Amino acid sequence: xxxxxxxxxxxxxxxxxxxxxxxxxxxxxxxxxxxxxxxxxxxxxxxxxxxxxxxxxxxxxxxxxxxxxxxxxxxxxxxxxxxxxxxxxxxxxxxxxxxxxxxxxxxxxxxxxxxxxxxxxxxxxxxxxxxxxxxxxxxxxxxxxxxxxxxxxxxxxxxxxxxxxxxxxxxxxxxxxxxxxxxxxxxxxxxxxxxxxxxxxxxxxxxxxxxxxxxxxxxxxxxxxxxxxxxxxxxxxxxxxxxxxxxxxxxxxxxxxxxxxxxxxxxxxxxxxxxxxxxxxxxxxxxxxxxxxxxxxxxxxxxxxxxxxxxxxxxxxxxxxxxxxxxxxxxxxxxxx
Numbered sequence: 001x002x003x004x005x006x007x008x009x010x011x012x013x014x015x016x017x018x019x020x021x022x023x024x025x026x027x028x029x030x031x032x033x034x035x036x037x038x039x040x041x042x043x044x045x046x047x048x049x050x051x052x053x054x055x056x057x058x059x060x061x062x063x064x065x066x067x068x069x070x071x072x073x074x075x076x077x078x079x080x081x082x083x084x085x086x087x088x089x090x091x092x093x094x095x096x097x098x099x100x101x102x103x104x105x106x107x108x109x110x111x112x113x114x115x116x117x118x119x120x121x122x123x124x125x126x127x128x129x130x131x132x133x134x135x136x137x138x139x140x141x142x143x144x145x146x147x148x149x150x151x152x153x154x155x156x157x158x159x160x161x162x163x164x165x166x167x168x169x170x171x172x173x174x175x176x177x178x179x180x181x182x183x184x185x186x187x188x189x190x191x192x193x194x195x196x197x198x199x200x201x202x203x204x205x206x207x208x209x210x211x212x213x214x215x216x217x218x219x220x221x222x223x224x225x226x227x228x229x230x231x232x233x234x235x236x237x238x239x240x241x242x243x244x245x246x247x248x249x250x251x252x253x254x255x256x257x258x259x260x261x262x263x264x265x266x267x268x269x270x271x272x273x274x275x276x277x278x279x280x281x282x283x284x285x286x287x288x289x290x291x292x293x294x295x296x297x298x299x300x301x302x303x304x305x306x307x308x309x310x311x312x313x314x315x316x317x318x319x320x321x322x323x324x325x326x327x328x329x330x331x332x333x334x335x336x337x
Contacts, residue, residue: 001047002301004282006078007182007209009157011125013078015276015301017050018043019213019285024053024062031289039294040069044077046298050283052185052211054082054130054161055115056099063118074121080183080211081119082130082161083111103129103136105145112149126183127155129175131163137174159183161211169195176206185211188281190274191252192217193318203280212275213285220249221256221271255317262310265303268293272300277311 002015023036031039040051051070053062063081070077085099086107115124127146129136136142137160149155159181162171172195175181184203188196188210196212203210216222259270275284286297306314 001298003049005209006126006157006282007203008207009182009209011078011157013050013283014048014298015283016048016272016298017052017211017283017285018048018288020051020053020062020066021057022287022289024057024065035290036065037069039288039291040066042291043288043294043298044070044073046294047301048298049077050080050211050285051077052080052213052285054128055111055118056082056085056087056130059087060114060118063115067118067120078125079119079121080126080128081115081124082128083108083115084130084132084136088114098131101131101133101136103132103139103142105141108142108145109149112154116154123154123156125156127158128183128185129158129160129181132160132171132175134170134174137171137179143179157182159185159209161185162187169198172199173202176202176208181208183209183211183282185213185285187214188212188275188278189215189217190221190256190271190314191318191322193315194323197315200278200280208280209282210278210280211283211285212278212281215271215275215284215286216268217271218249219287220252222268223266252322255321256314258313259306259310263304263306266296268296269300269303270306272297273303273305274311274314276301277305 003012004015005011006013018040020040023031023039051066053066055063057063066079084101084103086102087099089100112124112127116122127149129142146155146158150158160171160175160183162168162185164187172184172186175184176199184199186196186199199210202208253267256267260267263270272284272286275281286293288294288297
């Protein structure tokens with residue numbers, strides 16, 4: 001495992017981290033309860049020291065299982081968790097519908113204390129605003145509170161995690177340029193390159209460490225769906241996908257065959273090394289759901305990175321082919337240019 005400095009912090013993090021959402025929820029398939037803990041523990045033995053979770057993952061279970069698995073090794077790893085969603089009110093969550101957010105000072109303090117308790121620790125290495133809108137980032141009281149938590153020793157550093165449908169360039173730019181957050185968590189993959197690419201020069205300018213999640217783009221950048229159509233169980237994050245989505249995913253994979261001809265390793269690993277080829281990215285958070293994927297993904301830190309010619313071609317394919325076809329939706333449900 002290779003390691004990188006996390007932005008302008010004094011933290012050194014593994015190039016491949018562990019997104020605890022896969023063992024704390026059923027969004028990416030069900031995992032046996034004992035296996036969940038074993039995956040986290042084996043990750044440590046394989047050199048992983050960055051663990052990213054959130055209070056909202058199964059109403060705190062994502063923090064509790066991390067504490068259970070890590071135990072006495074806590075000071076050897078980096079705990080990154082998130083806040084901002086009110087998981088404490090009595091309104092039940094429907095499916096993956098977004099919960100109410102609360103970034104008031106009192107709520108931030110309460111959420112922090114609850115996370116500290118569940119994580120069984122007296123400090124959080126990285127405390128992240130969870131899917132904030134720009135209005136939250138513009139509120140001085142939010143960051144005054146975070147600075148107080150830093151001074152009190154309860155939080156070492158803070159940043160923001162941008163959502164897939166909430167938080168795009170405006171939020172990322174405001175966080176990096178307007179606030180002293182040291183990290184920004186983003187989505188970045190071969191077929192989802194924006195707005196991440198626009199963040200890279202700003203991250204370099206502000207010394208912001210970027211965390212890149214879901215590099216396999218809902219598992220498109222693997223071989224698992226090529227020959228056998230997937231069947232997603234109820235509760236799986238991908239259960240709404242249809243045959244048209246699968247056909248499009250396979251076609252996009254075909255567009256990338258040249259990459260394996262130039263770099264003859266598995267697409268799973270190429271997807272991770274693509275993200276790691278960007279110096280601003282400090283750690284990649286793939287969806288780890290088994291020991292097989294854990295070993296394969298952590299080994300990606302040691303394989304060769306795509307060459308400059310391949311990277312340039314991947315950017316061109318995204319700009320000239322994928323972007324025109326995807327036509328992503330903005331918050332109003334209209335095509336976003």
